[in-house]
């Protein structure tokens with residue numbers, strides 16, 4: 001076997017990044033992505049770290065990541081590096097029922113006063129998805145920016161949606177409460193089919209349940 005191994009390089013990149021991200025996550029930190037999916041996943045990712053890390057090497061996740069990198073590079077080429085900020089991290093402190101939480105998020109791109117959220121999928125069925133709109137509205141709340149483009153790259157359509165209404169502080173507090181109460185789990189009926197923790201979750205919804 002050759003000692004030049006691109007698969008191994010990509011594997012190392014994905015696994016290392018996922019491991020670092022999980023390790024640096026503090027007890028009271030909540031990522032924007034935690035707020036939009038099933039609240040049980042927030043707990044499982046800490047409890048079953050190895051499953052969370054291995055999921056980073058899922059080929060669908062990797063191709064999505066590569067599309068993000070490609071679009072980012074293209075935007076820099078077309079608009080100039082100085083005009084495009086990629087993978088920008090934001091955080092905000094929130095007090096809910098007397099406890100303090102740090103809500104964190106990494107925005108795909110910020111161009112001037114526009115926030116850009118990039119999504120890739122095989123199909124354009126039912127886009128824009130409810131949870132992606134929620135995620136973009138959460139980023140508007142987190143960043144203080146007031147206009148966003150939710151961009152979809154799919155195999156049959158390239159489409160953009162303009163979103164201008166950030167979530168309210170009350171909506172964020174309710175989403176945090178939903179993590180604390182573990183309800184609803186799952187948040188969406190389709191979630192369990194794509195969930196890495198479905199192999200051990202007693203709340204998993206099967207086709208019959």
Ligand code: SF4
Pocket residue numbers: 038039040041044185186187191192195196197198201202203204205
């Ligand atoms: S299997 Fe379903 S209920 Fe269980 S953690 Fe995953 S999405 Fe949530």
